Amino acid sequence: MKINKLNIIILLGLVAIIGILVLQLLWTRQAYTIEEKKFSQKSHIALLEVSKKLYEGTNNELPSDNPVQKVSNDYYVVNINNDFDPKILEFYLKTEFAKVNITTDFEYAMYNCQSDEMVYGNYISFTNKNLAPQKVYFPKHKNLVYYFAVRFPNETAYLFSSLKFWFVLTIALIVILLIYVYSIFTILQQKKYSELQRDFINNMTHEFKTPLSSILIASNYLSKQPQIQSDEKLEKYTGIIIAQSNKLNAHIEKVLNIAKSDNSALILNKEHIGVIATIQNVVESIHLKYPETKVTIETRKDEHIIHADAFHFTNLVYNLIDNSVKYCEKTPEITVCISEEKDKLKIAFIDNGIGIYGKNISFIFDKFFRISNSRSNEVTGFGLGLYYVKKICVLHNWKIIPSGNDTGGLTMTILIPKANAV
Structure with a gap:
């Protein structure tokens, strides 16, 4: 495979994985937004049902306007034009939140007309029953007489926990991307070293063949001289030179053939x-x-x-x-x-x-x-x-x-x- 084709394949693979990762992040963000809207809707439904329960058995009628107001992402205020018991309120909150499958911790407070301030009610924990957190200040709201407020301190963590699959998949894609980048870097490094090794071997063997050819030519000429043929020792040594030169030449040819086969595929007949x-x-x-x-x-x-x-x-x-x-x-x-x-x-x-x-x-x-x-x-x-x-x-x-x-x-x-x- 040519290096240009390899670069194109690497680039396309990298773009594809990055594209999938970006899409995954966008999908995760969209999923979080959807979960946040669902949580807000369930909270509204539950708090509206609580307000209806508080009106039952009283002479007052439920106001036509929506009594539930979302002040912030985790803070709700419910307007009740009727006096209510805190214990009953806590019971209704637990019941209605359970019906809509809200299992995250919450805390509530009520407005006290006599002291003109918000009175902290209780912290309801679904994970740790013995938890005793510090009381949080609930601000007052104008134009409201009988009302209560609910805060979800762990709403963000609760929403993230419902998206575990999305986050695991995103982390897996990030890990795959890192492994891909590392693998490509390693492959390119090995390819570079392999090319350097092959070039070195080719240059080395070609440099060896030139003086070796000269040695073989001179040795063969020398072996035919009468002075060498008449001397047993000189003829033996000349034969050793020729034999070892031929052996070295065979090794060099083998190295060249291997280097050639690495660079281009061998054709079998x-x-x-x-x-x-x-x-x-x-x-x-x-x-x-x-x-x-x-x-x-x-x-x-x-x-x-x-x-x-x-x-x-x-x-x-x-x-x-x-x-x-x-x-x-x-x-x-x-x-x-x-x-x-x-x-x-x-x-x-x-x-x-x-x-x-x-x-x-x-x-x-x-x-x-x-x-x-x-x-x-x-x-x-x-x-x-x-x-x-x-x-x-x-x-x-x-x-x-x-x-x-x-x-x-x-x-x-x-x-x-x-x-x-x-």
């Missing part, structure tokens, strides 16, 4: 190939390099045909066997077991090497990963062989599973779906 024939060809090459190596192929059929890239499959098999040989402290003995299990073709490479144990086994397919031990320090390489093997398996939709052997060594099992086999 699939064809029908024989598994056993391919492994036997690889074994012949291994014997030329490591004559003491013993490789045994166990199978119940003469041949197994698969649909794969012949070049990459050959390299895959070579890397697995070559690793088994290099990481062995005794005579290498490798058994290749080929079998058919249900809908899969199973190829297991079993060796008698030093093995891989513990948490290291989960990292063996990582690029440049090498285990620190006495044998790995003696083996040259960049830690790219198994990374390449894993990549080829993934491109073919195969599975590769590493596991330790009970008697030591390592087993690398490749599972090929029957859809890729013939």
Whole structure:
């Protein structure tokens, strides 16, 4: 994916999440406004019913005007042109508030004609029955003779508590937005480091190839000189220079191929190939390099045909066997077991090497990963062989599973779906 496309996707995702968050905040605000209106309506209904109750059994008639006045968000005044008992008032308030499902604390006060002041009545708590709050001053109101006032000190908290779902959802969206931003920042940082690493590897390997080519040309010319061919030691040393230069050149080519495959997808040229024939060809090459190596192929059929890239499959098999040989402290003995299990073709490479144990086994397919031990320090390489093997398996939709052997060594099992086999 090009960086321009990635930036567009990141920007669109960020805009979408921010847009959803803004909408959520607007919906939450609207929900709070609706809850506030509902609470005000229920309070009006309850207080109106209280005023009607206070008029029952009296000779006075209920005034035509609405006796309930909302002075502020949490403060109501009810005009009653009739004397009433505070105990009866408190009973009616509790009853009517319960009917409309108002369960928040409230306090009330009544106007006293004799003292010309508001007399604090009581604080009714639904959460803490033993609560004894300080008395709050209730202001007087002009042109009213018999009236009482009601205050809801916790109205805001009560309304917020009824919107728990909205607030939880809003917080969840904020957390998702923060995680998204952090993830994008991490991805961009890793992409930047990956590009720097790839550029460094490409530049490093290209810089190595120039002097290495000169060394190989000079060494090959030197090996053909009569003075070198006539001297056994000089010929041996020249051969060592050429062999080691070719090995280093092979490592550099491997690094370049891996870097190239990371930058652009590998193209597989699939064809029908024989598994056993391919492994036997690889074994012949291994014997030329490591004559003491013993490789045994166990199978119940003469041949197994698969649909794969012949070049990459050959390299895959070579890397697995070559690793088994290099990481062995005794005579290498490798058994290749080929079998058919249900809908899969199973190829297991079993060796008698030093093995891989513990948490290291989960990292063996990582690029440049090498285990620190006495044998790995003696083996040259960049830690790219198994990374390449894993990549080829993934491109073919195969599975590769590493596991330790009970008697030591390592087993690398490749599972090929029957859809890729013939």
